Amino acid sequence: MADFDLVDTEVTHESATDLLESIDADSPERDHVQTIQAVRLQAGQPDSELRSLKQLDVESVKLLEHQVDAAYRALFEMDGKALLADEVGLGKTIEVGMILKEMHFRETDDSVLILTPAQLAKQWQGELLEKFGLEYVCNYDDEFRGFDQHDHIIASIDTAKSDRHQATVLNRDWDVLVLDEAHYVKNEETDRYDLIDNLSYNYGFFLTATPIQNELTDLYNVVSLLRPGLFGTRDVFHHYFVNSNQETLVNRDELQDRLNKVMIRNRRADTDIDFTNRSIDTRTFDPSSEERELYQAVSDYVRGAYSEDQGQKLVLMLLQKEVVSSPAALKATIEKRLDGQSELTHTDELESILDLIEGIETVTKQENLLSIVEEARDHVEMGRVIVFTQFRATQREILDRLTEEGYTVHSFHGGHSSQEKEQIVENFEEEGGVLVSTDSMSEGRNLQFCNIMVNYDLPWNPMRVEQRIGRIHRIGQKRDVYVFNMALKDTVEEYVLERLYHKIDLFQQSVGELSSILTRLEESGKTFEDEIFERLVNADSEIDLENDFDAMAVDLQEQRELAEKLEEFNSGVFEGFDLGASDD
Amino acid sequence: MTDAAIPITQSAVEQFTERYLTFLGSTIKREGDRWEVTVPGEAETEIPSGQLVLFCGDAAADLGENERQLHPESSFFQEIIDEASERQPTGKITISSKNTQIEIPQWLQENNINVNDATFTPYYDRSAIAIHYRISIETVSEYQTELLRVTAIDIRSMERLPNLEETFLESTLPTEPQIESQPVDVEKSTADELIAQTREQIVERVQPKIDEIHQEASRSADAEIEEYRQMQQQRIEELEEKKTRLSDRIQDLSESIQQSSDEGDRVEALQKRKELNSEYEDVDSELEELHHRREQGFPRKQREIRERHALEVIVSPLTITQIEYERGELVLELEEGTVTRSLTLGYGDGVGITDELDCEFCHQTLGEHNSLRTIQEGLQCSQCYSN
Numbered sequence: 028m029a030d031f032d033l034v035d036t037e038v039t040h041e042s043a044t045d046l047l048e049s050i051d052a053d054s055p056e057r058d059h060v061q062t063i064q065a066v067r068l069q070a071g072q073p074d075s076e077l078r079s080l081k082q083l084d085v086e087s088v089k090l091l092e093h094q095v096d097a098a099y100r101a102l103f104e105m106d107g108k109a110l111l112a113d114e115v116g117l118g119k120t121i122e123v124g125m126i127l128k129e130m131h132f133r134e135t136d137d138s139v140l141i142l143t144p145a146q147l148a149k150q151w152q153g154e155l156l157e158k159f160g161l162e163y164v165c166n167y168d169d170e171f172r173g174f175d176q177h178d179h180i181i182a183s184i185d186t187a188k189s190d191r192h193q194a195t196v197l198n199r200d201w202d203v204l205v206l207d208e209a210h211y212v213k214n215e216e217t218d219r220y221d222l223i224d225n226l227s228y229n230y231g232f233f234l235t236a237t238p239i240q241n242e243l244t245d246l247y248n249v250v251s252l253l254r255p256g257l258f259g260t261r262d263v264f265h266h267y268f269v270n271s272n273q274e275t276l277v278n279r280d281e282l283q284d285r286l287n288k289v290m291i292r293n294r295r296a297d298t299d300i301d302f303t304n305r306s307i308d309t310r311t312f313d314p315s316s317e318e319r320e321l322y323q324a325v326s327d328y329v330r331g332a333y334s335e336d337q338g339q340k341l342v343l344m345l346l347q348k349e350v351v352s353s354p355a356a357l358k359a360t361i362e363k364r365l366d367g368q369s370e371l372t373h374t375d376e377l378e379s380i381l382d383l384i385e386g387i388e389t390v391t392k393q394e395n396l397l398s399i400v401e402e403a404r405d406h407v408e409m410g411r412v413i414v415f416t417q418f419r420a421t422q423r424e425i426l427d428r429l430t431e432e433g434y435t436v437h438s439f440h441g442g443h444s445s446q447e448k449e450q451i452v453e454n455f456e457e458e459g460g461v462l463v464s465t466d467s468m469s470e471g472r473n474l475q476f477c478n479i480m481v482n483y484d485l486p487w488n489p490m491r492v493e494q495r496i497g498r499i500h501r502i503g504q505k506r507d508v509y510v511f512n513m514a515l516k517d518t519v520e521e522y523v524l525e526r527l528y529h530k531i532d533l534f535q536q537s538v539g540e541l542s543s544i545l546t547r548l549e550e551s552g553k554t555f556e557d558e559i560f561e562r563l564v565n566a567d568s569e570i571d572l573e574n575d576f577d578a579m580a581v582d583l584q585e586q587r588e589l590a591e592k593l594e595e596f597n598s599g600v601f602e603g604f605d606l607g608a609s610d611d
Numbered sequence: 612m613t614d615a616a617i618p619i620t621q622s623a624v625e626q627f628t629e630r631y632l633t634f635l636g637s638t639i640k641r642e643g644d645r646w647e648v649t650v651p652g653e654a655e656t657e658i659p660s661g662q663l664v665l666f667c668g669d670a671a672a673d674l675g676e677n678e679r680q681l682h683p684e685s686s687f688f689q690e691i692i693d694e695a696s697e698r699q700p701t702g703k704i705t706i707s708s709k710n711t712q713i714e715i716p717q718w719l720q721e722n723n724i725n726v727n728d729a730t731f732t733p734y735y736d737r738s739a740i741a742i743h744y745r746i747s748i749e750t751v752s753e754y755q756t757e758l759l760r761v762t763a764i765d766i767r768s769m770e771r772l773p774n775l776e777e778t779f780l781e782s783t784l785p786t787e788p789q790i791e792s793q794p795v796d797v798e799k800s801t802a803d804e805l806i807a808q809t810r811e812q813i814v815e816r817v818q819p820k821i822d823e824i825h826q827e828a829s830r831s832a833d834a835e836i837e838e839y840r841q842m843q844q845q846r847i848e849e850l851e852e853k854k855t856r857l858s859d860r861i862q863d864l865s866e867s868i869q870q871s872s873d874e875g876d877r878v879e880a881l882q883k884r885k886e887l888n889s890e891y892e893d894v895d896s897e898l899e900e901l902h903h904r905r906e907q908g909f910p911r912k913q914r915e916i917r918e919r920h921a922l923e924v925i926v927s928p929l930t931i932t933q934i935e936y937e938r939g940e941l942v943l944e945l946e947e948g949t950v951t952r953s954l955t956l957g958y959g960d961g962v963g964i965t966d967e968l969d970c971e972f973c974h975q976t977l978g979e980h981n982s983l984r985t986i987q988e989g990l991q992c993s994q995c996y997s998n
């Protein structure tokens with residue numbers, strides 16, 4: 028790098044008087060060599076260890092070598108300021124979990140702020156608790172009282188930068204700042220960048236799989252937030268590392284040296300992670316005419332009610348999801364609606380829906396589920412299958428039916444104590460059979476002993492779907508994984524599945540990949556669920572609806588391609604860089 | 612340029628602690644990772660006398676009274692080395708041929724020549740002084756760097772003895788058998804002079820590290836100056852806009868004063884114009900000053916930033932060790948094929964060969980970068996041999 032001589036160097040020689048005095052006080056009984064050793068040990072680097080590792084419950088978290096190395100280097104070699112830039116799917120969250128656990132053990136985590144994209148906040152909270160026993164409050168929790176009221180907080184970065192909270196966030200001296208998806212702050216002209224730039228913290232851990240979004244300057248911005256001055260000025264960085272004609276990287280070695288002080292990037296190819304195959308089998312069934320009628324009635328009701336009062340969105344969305352899950356799930360909500368409000372305008376409509384529910388004798392999905400579990404019973408070790416549904420009522424129906432048919436069943440839902448949950452999983456492992464679970468089955472549970480799962484109904488949130496699959500298809504799964512999706516023809520479920528999820532190849536994506544697709548979409552402020560629901564109620568015709576879903580799929584597809592390009596671009600730039608765990 | 616620091620491994624920690632506690636007269640009963648220590652009442656130490664239990668590594672999370680952890684980062688170990696590091700910073704040790712092996716330099720062996728025999732005959736005792744220096748390099752933008760270096764020089768000839776430095780560092784490792792020490796017998800004034808002689812040279816030795824940090828500090832200062840420049844530029848733009856706005860408003864007021872027939876309105880407008888004029892002047896003079904400072908390149912701010920990023924290097928002598936060693940003659944019996952030759956060289960224990968040896972053909976000095984090639988027709992170096 029261009030030679031710089033902007034600052035002076037002043038050399039001071041400390042007085043030797045005291046040292047010389049000790050010549051006179053020299054006593055034969057004292058051991059001079061011991062003092063030499065003490066002086067030399069004082070100057071040595073402690074052989075630091077991750078002391079908290081032994082406290083981790085091996086049942087809840089399996090640590091991989093590259094993760095332990097990354098946590099170690101970030102803490103001890105980078106003095107607690109690091110950009111964790113592993114390729115997607117290598118467990119950056121685990122690395123941060125280890126770091127935070129260690130800091131907790133060393134009591135250097137009095138105040139910690141974790142900033143994430145909105146849709147990942149709850150997942151972070153769950154993982155830290157279940158894998159590392161670390162309790163964090165999330166800004167979406169009811170008990171959240173503000174950024175000055177808790178010491179360990181997970182929040183969406185946009186909440187933190189909102190007018191309501193920003194002052195409080197900036198007013199505090201945080202011990203630790205964790206910034207997930209750090210590439211979203213790469214632009215120095217955004218509010219997000221300003222927020223991080225103005226935050227006061229001692230230790231910082233930034234995460235991203237794609238430090239570079241458009242140009243090398245992105246890297247400059249992210250690194251400069253973490254270690255100001257490491258790269259000098261933007262201009263100098265640009266002149267020195269970027270060939271401005273071709274916008275290509277020059278002086279790689281020096282860039283690598285400099286990056287090595289602050290960035291860790293493990294590559295999939297360098298780790299021994301080996302994911303087994305994942306097979307997806309989507310089965311769509313013709314609903315019976317009764318079911319078809321019911322679906323139509325509910326959809327009409329939802330559309331009508333929504334056009335009158337958009338404030339009921341949540342409950343209407345619920346009805347639309349329940350009708351494809353099971354008549355039982357729908358029934359409870361309809362009844363509650365009838366009982367709850369006396370001045371309801373659509374009483375007749377609701378009554379007739381109830382009649383339609385009563386008229387259904389065979390539930391198509393239930394019948395078809397039987398053939399899947401039966402296949403499993405014949406072919407898979409102890410016939411273990413996990414069936415996921417979003418609704419308790421559906422869960423109960425499935426359990427009853429499977430019991431009737433003579434299957435060993437296990438039920439898992441959010442109402443159990445954590446001890447009970449553990450027992451349920453243990454029983455499932457020992458006894459085999461079918462585990463019917465709601466989405467409260469959490470990330471920390473080890474279910475690799477099972478390799479077949481059924482999506483009895485489908486969440487309208489791709490992250491949820493991936494989280495379900497992630498329960499069994501994770502590091503430690505030794506067999507191929509089979510995922511069955513069940514859907515009724517000509518329903519919203521079929522649209523979501525066929526037109527959206529399959530188009531973005533959802534079932535083959537990892538959480539990290541998905542989040543980079545979705546975060547861009549959600550920058551508009553809408554959730555995936557909203558997008559689906561709006562299309563459903565606003566379409567004027569069947570064809571309209573299909574077109575709308577196709578348009579959404581095109582958007583997603585575009586985001587997906589962008590995300591893939593970025594990945595490729597970054598691996599290209601960092602190819603030949605050694606920024607992972609060292610061998611020595 | 613060897614680093615004198617010792618990596619703080621668990622075994623180094625245990626070895627040192629055991630040695631230090633024993634030295635204080637304590638008894639240690641070891642049961643696996645649990646040490647039961649009894650510190651005598653009369654021991655000269657800050658460690659409380661009586662019973663003490665140490666847990667090696669990371670055992671027990673909850674410690675009882677008189678229980679401490681012992682690992683590289685434990686506070687107990689910190690306390691021990693802090694205490695020991697100040698206990699006896701000066702002393703004398705002896706390196707003798709009885710416990711050192713004769714060192715035959717690599718440059719004598721990079722060939723087909725065998726060293727059949729090497730005999731050292733000590734003639735006289737010499738004294739050297741080894742000094743440990745801590746060099747700490749500090750600047751605002753980088754983590755503080757602390758280096759520990761040792762230098763050894765012969766008291767009489769004042770020549771630096773790099774080999775003796777190595778020998779000294781090696782023989783004082785906690786893993787080595789313990790060396791006895793005695794009180795120093797050089798004068799304070801001599802020691803003082805030796806420090807004055809060596810401390811500049813120690814800085815030269817770590818200069819590459821200083822340069823590296825200097826570069827980084829310069830870069831940070833540059834980035835900060837640039838940031839400041841941009842901020843001022845922004846301020847200039849703001850002020851210029853404000854100036855234009857004020858000027859427009861003054862213009863408007865002037866027009867309305869001329870056109871107004873109502874005296875009350877006119878007085879009010881005049882009043883307002885006066886205020887704005889004074890505001891305009893303030894803005895104008897601030898702008899002028901900023902323009903001026905920008906042309907000058909913001910010298911005061913630059914100076915302030917540069918000063919803040921300046922490097923402070925502090926060199927502190929920590930220990931003085933008088934090393935007694937023997938000098939004499941080393942006789943080497945060399946053999947190459949059928950030719951044998953005997954070579955007599957000045958030699959010191961722990962110091963190595965003290966004579967310079969020249970090629971008998973070209974008279975270049977033999978050494979690390981010019982090894983002995985053949986002894987067939989006299990000593991010949993590899994440089995002139997290959998020509």
Ligand SMILES: [Zn+2]
Pocket residue numbers: 970971972973974975991992993994995996
């Ligand atoms: Zn020669």
